[in-house]
Amino acid sequence: MRHRDLPPLAAIRVFEAAARHASFTRAAEELGMTQAAVSYQIKLLEERLGAPLFLRRPRTVELTPTGRQLAPATSEALDLLASAFAAARKDAGSVLTVSVLPTFAAHWLAPRMGRFQMKHPEIAVRITATRAVVDFRREDADVAIRSGLGEWEGLTVHPLFPVAFAPMLSPKLLERHGPLTSPADLLDMLLIDPGDRWWCLWFAAMGIEGFEPAGHPDARMGDQHLEARAAMGGHGVAILTPGFYRQEVEIGLLAQPFPAISETGQNYFLVYPAARRNVPKVRAFRDWLLDELEADEQTRDKA
Amino acid sequence: MRHRDLPPLAAIRVFEAAARHASFTRAAEELGMTQAAVSYQIKLLEERLGAPLFLRRPRTVELTPTGRQLAPATSEALDLLASAFAAARKDAGSVLTVSVLPTFAAHWLAPRMGRFQMKHPEIAVRITATRAVVDFRREDADVAIRSGLGEWEGLTVHPLFPVAFAPMLSPKLLERHGPLTSPADLLDMLLIDPGDRWWCLWFAAMGIEGFEPAGHPDARMGDQHLEARAAMGGHGVAILTPGFYRQEVEIGLLAQPFPAISETGQNYFLVYPAARRNVPKVRAFRDWLLDELEADEQTRDKA
DNA sequence: CAGCATGCATAAGGTCAGCTTATGCCGGAG
DNA sequence: CTCCGGCATAAGCTGACCTTATGCATGCTG
Numbered sequence: 001m002r003h004r005d006l007p008p009l010a011a012i013r014v015f016e017a018a019a020r021h022a023s024f025t026r027a028a029e030e031l032g033m034t035q036a037a038v039s040y041q042i043k044l045l046e047e048r049l050g051a052p053l054f055l056r057r058p059r060t061v062e063l064t065p066t067g068r069q070l071a072p073a074t075s076e077a078l079d080l081l082a083s084a085f086a087a088a089r090k091d092a093g094s095v096l097t098v099s100v101l102p103t104f105a106a107h108w109l110a111p112r113m114g115r116f117q118m119k120h121p122e123i124a125v126r127i128t129a130t131r132a133v134v135d136f137r138r139e140d141a142d143v144a145i146r147s148g149l150g151e152w153e154g155l156t157v158h159p160l161f162p163v164a165f166a167p168m169l170s171p172k173l174l175e176r177h178g179p180l181t182s183p184a185d186l187l188d189m190l191l192i193d194p195g196d197r198w199w200c201l202w203f204a205a206m207g208i209e210g211f212e213p214a215g216h217p218d219a220r221m222g223d224q225h226l227e228a229r230a231a232m233g234g235h236g237v238a239i240l241t242p243g244f245y246r247q248e249v250e251i252g253l254l255a256q257p258f259p260a261i262s263e264t265g266q267n268y269f270l271v272y273p274a275a276r277r278n279v280p281k282v283r284a285f286r287d288w289l290l291d292e293l294e295a296d297e298q299t300r301d302k303a
Numbered sequence: 304m305r306h307r308d309l310p311p312l313a314a315i316r317v318f319e320a321a322a323r324h325a326s327f328t329r330a331a332e333e334l335g336m337t338q339a340a341v342s343y344q345i346k347l348l349e350e351r352l353g354a355p356l357f358l359r360r361p362r363t364v365e366l367t368p369t370g371r372q373l374a375p376a377t378s379e380a381l382d383l384l385a386s387a388f389a390a391a392r393k394d395a396g397s398v399l400t401v402s403v404l405p406t407f408a409a410h411w412l413a414p415r416m417g418r419f420q421m422k423h424p425e426i427a428v429r430i431t432a433t434r435a436v437v438d439f440r441r442e443d444a445d446v447a448i449r450s451g452l453g454e455w456e457g458l459t460v461h462p463l464f465p466v467a468f469a470p471m472l473s474p475k476l477l478e479r480h481g482p483l484t485s486p487a488d489l490l491d492m493l494l495i496d497p498g499d500r501w502w503c504l505w506f507a508a509m510g511i512e513g514f515e516p517a518g519h520p521d522a523r524m525g526d527q528h529l530e531a532r533a534a535m536g537g538h539g540v541a542i543l544t545p546g547f548y549r550q551e552v553e554i555g556l557l558a559q560p561f562p563a564i565s566e567t568g569q570n571y572f573l574v575y576p577a578a579r580r581n582v583p584k585v586r587a588f589r590d591w592l593l594d595e596l597e598a599d600e601q602t603r604d605k606a
Numbered sequence: 607c608a609g610c611a612t613g614c615a616t617a618a619g620g621t622c623a624g625c626t627t628a629t630g631c632c633g634g635a636g
Numbered sequence: 637c638t639c640c641g642g643c644a645t646a647a648g649c650t651g652a653c654c655t656t657a658t659g660c661a662t663g664c665t666g
Contacts, residue, residue, distance in 0.1 A: 004382075025612085077384045080380040085308075087372070088372055091369065140368070338644095344624080
């Protein structure tokens, strides 16, 4: 296509300011450079154009006819650019796209997201729940929540909590049942979804050999959140990711009598391109999310 | 006034090309730089903006919504600038302003100017005849014809011919009168405008003491060109600047029997700012003027 | 009317933005 | 499976551009 034959754009910017002010000195002030630099750029532009743009009058400069003809167009063009970029910046800042694992979205993010929206009404949120690990290079996402080991290059990474699991039950059920002193005590209780691999792994990690999934009524619900609701309802012991239920523990809906284990040592992480760490909407989301997490921690610490 | 917060304009130019081509490589070709440079500039712009502009897809790049929103505006702005500058260039190239001494204008330039216009119909000529030495800094002139010693800094200078004077008369009169062997012979003839200082100076330079302006009928006409016409008409001997009348000498309207003297050693010069020596209209005028001068010389040499 | 203040031009010099070269990586096509 | 096309990245260089310092012209001012 067209090969535009434009003078150096920096010189155009300088010219526009100088023409607007009818003064090199004031243009220099506006542009944050020295008067000498303005003089230099104008001269450059004049030579490039082959025509003088200013007449040097004592104590002032005056546009030549050529300059007078050029000035409005340059102003208009720069205005156009400025407003386009301002709009883009604003627009780009107003939609936050979060790519998040479906589990995390359902168990942790969704219930809290409303508070973010309340806090930042100027930011529209688009949540993409996807199992695939997002590649910021080719997906239009601003931030993501991933699980893994937290070693991703070029990304800023904030650990959230471990990808782990532990038995959890309602405090009322615990009370009815009496204190649980050893993991083996759980074998007597109703396990929600006893076929879950996690139970197997957890009992094994606790040094208990005799666990047989088949030996328990099948209460599988298929979704951790449903299991959690069942547990909260006192219907049995579920094996859950504690990080998702810190608040429920705090307000007495769930109890975690034994430690959690992490199968892989993985964590959930908030990640985003390091280069964009200071973009307002990214910063807003990060700050809010870490605050939420802190709130979770504090309620647990108080407990 | 406003402080525009524009990203680097160079980056904008690159972005516009890349968006237009949907390819960094082709944008680089258009802009005459490497693909790496384009990549660099785009990245710069994205970081400055805080939002990605392209999605990096395999074997191609694709605009993000932000980029798609930005692209038309940048194209428009650059088009605007390009056409404005093209117009200015064209316009600035189409009017040639010549600042010229009135004498020179009347005696030499005016009669020849028509040929320049014929040769360059695309150039409109504006002639400013002024006694004041033009200062290209503060007057909107492209070229000037000055007299002086030819030492002006920053100006390109072409010597034209000396500011000198010599007696001239019509060949017919010369024939009627018989050969002039010595300047003193002129004392017998009708001198046009004998009160002219130049006569005095010239006779003195020739070593003739006895010249008395008052002793001659007053034929002063006040203008060299009118005197020349009178001389061509055979009405007497005029003291003229030979440079103005080379062609008349060639075609047999005037003869110069004795050498010219230059009072001050000055010349007429064509001058223009050295920086603008390659501007088409300046070059056109210079080339044409030097050609005209050459033609004068040649006719004289042939004579 | 001298002296001062203002505004632009110019010279010299330094620095960093921005370019190039070289290389790696990825994915699709043959 | 290998090659190729297209983008990213690293390293290094250079010249465009800016600054500092100074000069010059002129209008203002007491």
